[in-house]
Amino acid sequence: MRLLYFILPFLLVSSACTSTSQSSEEDPVEVSYPERAKDMVIYEVNIRQYTPEGTFNAFAEHLPRLEELGVDILWIMPIQPIGEKNRKGGLGSYYSIKDYTAVNPEFGTMQDFKNIVDEAHKRGMIVILDWVANHTAFDHAWTEKEGYHNTDSLGNVTWPEGTDWTDVADLNYDNKDMQSEMIDALRFWVKEADVDGYRCDVAGFVPMEFWNRAKDSLDVDKDLFMLAEWDEPKMHEDAFHMTYGWGLHHYMNEVAKGHKNADSLKSFVSKDYERYPEDAIRMNFTTNHDENSWNGTVFERFGDGHQAYAVFAFTVQGMPLIYSGQEAGLDKRLAFFEKDTIDWGEVKYQDFYAFLIDLKKNNPALYNGEYGGKPEFVDVGNPMVIAYTREKEGNRVDVIINLSGKNQSVSIPESWDFSDVFSGGKVSASITELQPYQYFVGSKSAGNE
CATH class of the missing domain: 2.60.40.1180 (Golgi alpha-mannosidase II)
Structure with a gap:
């Protein structure tokens, strides 16, 4: 049951499809991103762990509830087949892509995925697909092509330098042919499944020249929403509408531990506004798949204050993120390389997050990026x-x-x-x-x- 008693009486622009307004001649005027995303909220979908079945069709049963929750963007973690060579764990990492233009058979079929996209569109949501451009699986076909991957001194394909990602092969972005094939793969999902954009994994590891080239090419097909998993202003030069608020998130964790105080958050947010362009949308969160699996649940990191920090993330700036199971009070670290199902027995925080989403959508002061108000901090005489x-x-x-x-x-x-x-x-x-x-x-x- 959604909590609606405080909704403010003005007309909201639908985010179900491309927003329009009427000119004097009654011709529709298309609204593009980032304006189209001005009041949106994003939700991360972990297909493997979402249901006991771990399939597209099983996840689809949750779409009515997610519509009721009020989320606008479904970010779906990678759905392609996972590499077997050098695989970690029993099922491997979603981010070890064996084939960019196929579907992981464990999740279902291409048609099953297309059905999710179609149903999400009918319910007023858009779908962005997690995209891994920095690396492939070691058994991806490109490892057999000369110059497509970076190699060590012996000529062996290697994993990304400075990481422990031993299950993935680092791509060589000096190779323009590889770049063109990557753009073709991005276009495939727009054409074949009508996806609405991409969440781009470790986007800063990939040259901006590629991202800008890709976005310019894809814009011919569809106005796409682009999210960079990176926290640098340069990502907004052309390709990306939204970037991760990693810095603010880490500060929140430090305040919760007692290592920093609320005054440090004020300083960080103020500097963030100075660093980033006016039209940049920042994505804020108390959890996501990385935080949950590797650093702990919201209960581990924020304790009894998890709702207070969620209120902060929803109201201080930018677009808030909700991770799979967060509304159900996910209280365990989901295994990353194995099956580990979310418990949906009691969706105890559904109303809480629905309330916050309604508040955001119905007060333009809370809109994303340049469309919302900049926070003006008030001294209340207490640094906590x-x-x-x-x-x-x-x-x-x-x-x-x-x-x-x-x-x-x-x-x-x-x-x-x-x-x-x-x-x-x-x-x-x-x-x-x-x-x-x-x-x-x-x-x-x-x-x-």
Whole structure:
């Protein structure tokens, strides 16, 4: 059941398909990315672990619930066949691609995947496919082609330098023929399955010249949404609309451990706005497949504060990410190279995340990138409490969060006088202390004065 009682009364532009508005001649005007993604929320899909079956068809049963949750972008982890040579574990890594233009038979068929894309489109969602451009499996056909991969001093194909990724073969981007074949493979999924974009794995390991070339080529076929798994401004030069907020995420983990305080988050966010171009969308999260499998669950890293940190990630800037099972309270590290099913017995945080998504979509102050308001931080006299206001064209959101597990004294500004959207309670200068991980959010719409 979605929580809708606080929804603000203005018209939202649908993200179901290419958004349009009407000109004076009633001709539709196409809205492209990044504007089209201004109020979107992204959801990462781990097909292998999502259901006991680990198939496309089994995952498809969850699409009505994800529609109800309110997510807009389904980022699906790699679905291609996994290499067998030098494989890690019993099932191997999704990121060891044996064939760029085929489907892992463990997940189902190409038609099964196309059915997911079609059904997602009908439900107002777009689908982006995880793309591994930096390396292939050691038994990919390209390893037999001269110059397609980097080699060691003996001429042997090698894994990416400086990593322990011994199951994947490093590609050579000096080879223009390989680049062209990679672009053809990207185009295949747009043409064959109608995907809407790509999440590009370790995008900074691949030259920007390739990404820009690929995006310019693919734009002829479809307006695609592009996400870089990288945290550098250069990724926004042409190819990418959104980049990972890795830096902010690591700072959040450090604050949760008590190694940093909320003031460090203020400084980081302010510098992030200075570093990145105005139209850059930053992706913020409390977990994803890497964090969950290798660094711990949200409960391990944030403890009882996992919801408080989620509120921060949803409201401070950029586009929020929800990982598979996060709404069900995923409390285990999912095995990366083996089958390890998510427990959907109780989807205990579905309403919580649906609430946050509704809040975001219905207040333009929380929109992504240049379409939302820049956070203005407020001093409340306590370095473990973060407070900020975001405003955009008469829309306003006020947020105050105790990021610690202890009671914290605060001095709330006299100008703050609002009803908390979660509890309905009044927030004002009369509040002088916050409980552990307590948070308040006030929302005001220009259309609801």
